[in-house]
Amino acid sequence: MRAALVALMTAGMVAPPSAMASGVAAFDSNSLARIEAFHRGKPFVLVMWSLDCTYCAASFAALAAAQRAAPLAVEAVATDSADDPDTVRGLQDKVRASGMAARIWAFGDAPPERLRHAIDPRWHGELPRVYWYRADGSRTATSGVVTEQAIAGFRRASAGH
Amino acid sequence: MSSTDRPSPARRALLAVLALGPLFPPIARAQHVHGAHGGGGSRRPRAPELGISAAFAPDGTLWVAGKETTDAGQHVVVRSSRDRGRSWSAPVRATPSSEPVSADGENRPKLAFGPRGELYVSYTKPLAKPYTGEIRFVRSTDGGGSFSAPLTVHANRDEITHRFDAMIVDRDGRIFVAWIDKRDLEAAKAAGRTYAGAALYYAVSHDGGASFRGDYKIADHSCECCRIALAISPSGRPAALWRHVFDGTTRDHAFALLDASGRPGRVERATRDGWKIDACPHHGPALAYDRHGVRHQAWFNMRGERGGVFHARIGPDAAPDAALATAARIGDDTAAHADLAIAGDTVAIAWKQLDGDATAIMARVSRDGGRTWSERTLARTAGASDQPRLAATATDIVLVWNTRADGLVTVAVAGEAT
Numbered sequence: 001m002r003a004a005l006v007a008l009m010t011a012g013m014v015a016p017p018s019a020m021a022s023g024v025a026a027f028d029s030n031s032l033a034r035i036e037a038f039h040r041g042k043p044f045v046l047v048m049w050s051l052d053c054t055y056c057a058a059s060f061a062a063l064a065a066a067q068r069a070a071p072l073a074v075e076a077v078a079t080d081s082a083d084d085p086d087t088v089r090g091l092q093d094k095v096r097a098s099g100m101a102a103r104i105w106a107f108g109d110a111p112p113e114r115l116r117h118a119i120d121p122r123w124h125g126e127l128p129r130v131y132w133y134r135a136d137g138s139r140t141a142t143s144g145v146v147t148e149q150a151i152a153g154f155r156r157a158s159a160g161h
Numbered sequence: 162m163s164s165t166d167r168p169s170p171a172r173r174a175l176l177a178v179l180a181l182g183p184l185f186p187p188i189a190r191a192q193h194v195h196g197a198h199g200g201g202g203s204r205r206p207r208a209p210e211l212g213i214s215a216a217f218a219p220d221g222t223l224w225v226a227g228k229e230t231t232d233a234g235q236h237v238v239v240r241s242s243r244d245r246g247r248s249w250s251a252p253v254r255a256t257p258s259s260e261p262v263s264a265d266g267e268n269r270p271k272l273a274f275g276p277r278g279e280l281y282v283s284y285t286k287p288l289a290k291p292y293t294g295e296i297r298f299v300r301s302t303d304g305g306g307s308f309s310a311p312l313t314v315h316a317n318r319d320e321i322t323h324r325f326d327a328m329i330v331d332r333d334g335r336i337f338v339a340w341i342d343k344r345d346l347e348a349a350k351a352a353g354r355t356y357a358g359a360a361l362y363y364a365v366s367h368d369g370g371a372s373f374r375g376d377y378k379i380a381d382h383s384c385e386c387c388r389i390a391l392a393i394s395p396s397g398r399p400a401a402l403w404r405h406v407f408d409g410t411t412r413d414h415a416f417a418l419l420d421a422s423g424r425p426g427r428v429e430r431a432t433r434d435g436w437k438i439d440a441c442p443h444h445g446p447a448l449a450y451d452r453h454g455v456r457h458q459a460w461f462n463m464r465g466e467r468g469g470v471f472h473a474r475i476g477p478d479a480a481p482d483a484a485l486a487t488a489a490r491i492g493d494d495t496a497a498h499a500d501l502a503i504a505g506d507t508v509a510i511a512w513k514q515l516d517g518d519a520t521a522i523m524a525r526v527s528r529d530g531g532r533t534w535s536e537r538t539l540a541r542t543a544g545a546s547d548q549p550r551l552a553a554t555a556t557d558i559v560l561v562w563n564t565r566a567d568g569l570v571t572v573a574v575a576g577e578a579t
Contacts, residue, residue, distance in 0.1 A: 051291065053441050054385045083208045090291075111520055111545045113513065117495060124461065124468040124497065126440040144440040 026108035043158035044073035059146035060098035074102035082106035211547040212269025215561035234259025246571025327389040339363040358406035377423035388445030395454040434462035459499040502551035
């Protein structure tokens with residue numbers, strides 16, 4: 001627990017939002033704006049994932065490795081339903097097991113396709129989907145497994161601003 | 162070539178009449194009232210999973226298979242309608258004992274019928290480890306009154322992926338069940354080799370579902386997470402269309418004919434969009450043949466930066482690549498999860514699309530085998546919903562769509578009722 005907290009703080013996080021009593025917050029139509037506001041002026045990585053996503057574990061491992069080298073703020077938004085306590089437990093277990101420090105979200109009540117469209121009309125639900133936010137708030141999107149090279153490229157781009 | 166029209170007032174009224182309650186209303190209500198789930202008295206009730214299948218029995222009865230979740234466990238349940246979805250029977254449990262059941266859009270219980278009206282149901286039973294499962298099968302020989310104990314269709318019992326089942330009955334009454342299987346991936350991992358994607362396997366029952374034989378491999382390197390489409394080809398052999406991993410990274414589609422004795426069929430490339438990605442698209446194709454032997458396929462893919470749903474018709478003597486080059490884009494940029502059905506010369510494609518604040522099911526209907534089309538909105542809902550399912554008789558096509566807010570929505574797409 002202490003280790004997890006320290007990891008969160010090193011990752012540039014302050015206290016999680018109050019909605020995250022369970023450690024997993026429901027992601028609704030205004031959540032992206034809140035996440036962006038939370039990180040305003042600082043780079044961060046938004047990872048869309050799910051329990052069923054074969055390529056997400058490798059992506060988390062790459063992000064965790066990068067976090068051990070230097071701070072990297074990660075928001076992990078699962079497309080699974082925040083309604084289901086077993087799912088919520090599974091999401092927490094998975095992130096914990098990966099060693100990646102991240103705030104965890106799961107899709108709330110709105111239809112998943114609507115939440116997806118609000119995040120990015122060009123995203124069709126493939127997972128993982130990653131949004132690389134630079135300090136100036138601009139972002140680029142990639143689909144597919146997150147690699148060490150992609151993270152290094154993002155760090156270089158972030159440093160350029 | 163196509164036109165869009167809004168539902169007429171009469172059609173809207175029909176939709177309202179046809180939009181029934183939730184798939185399993187009494188249980189859903191009971192959960193809501195008691196607010197009790199998994200022992201947590203103050204927790205909200207779990208939202209029911211919406212994945213269903215729909216099919217017409219030979220006698221014209223329309224059936225759906227879905228999932229029921231109660232505090233006591235999970236079951237596959239079926240409902241039937243003798244009036245094409247205007248009214249539905251109460252849900253009947255197809256699995257007498259509770260066991261886990263997958264019921265999301267890409268991986269939900271399936272329905273098929275035997276030559277004497279036998280009702281067959283296949284489903285994926287998730288196991289304890291993530292991504293693992295078994296393909297299960299039950300049958301009813303008394304019109305859905307009672308069901309056999311579930312059996313597992315594959316011989317391999319490793320706790321690995323056997324998921325995303327698909328089922329079809331051929332003209333001789335043999336039952337084919339295909340699924341996504343990771344035994345070859347696991348073997349490669351154990352040997353320190355890499356292996357792209359998963360594999361496709363199938364089993365066949367020659368005795369009306371009393372037993373299955375097989376673990377026959379269709380292909381190595383399928384996608385891991387997309388539904389498989391099956392249809393009976395003009396030769397009578399089942400055809401499979403699925404998302405495949407070509408050259409280790411490209412998620413296009415592949416096609417093969419299945420053989421009742423398990424002889425391997427030739428795997429052909431069925432799309433050439435070139436989507437290179439190591440990700441789970443959760444987006445499988447649809448397949449049907451018309452009476453002239455033309456293969457119709459609908460699928461989702463990314464073409465460069467732009468994703469979309471496509472439809473192609475591939476004649477019995479056509480070069481598939483030439484046919485693919487003329488594939489038509491269906492719907493707008495939010496179009497997804499198309500289904501296909503054919504009745505006589507009528508071809509219908511239904512898909513999901515965002516429409517203002519609602520989610521809509523759109524349809525394209527062709528009366529000339531897919532040469533010219535008209536387009537219209539079939540239904541809308543405000544909340545979460547399953548993918549659209551088209552069910553066909555020899556003359557009629559109906560949409561069955563399971564929605565959280567409006568329950569089971571049924572709309573006549575083509576035929577006598579339209």
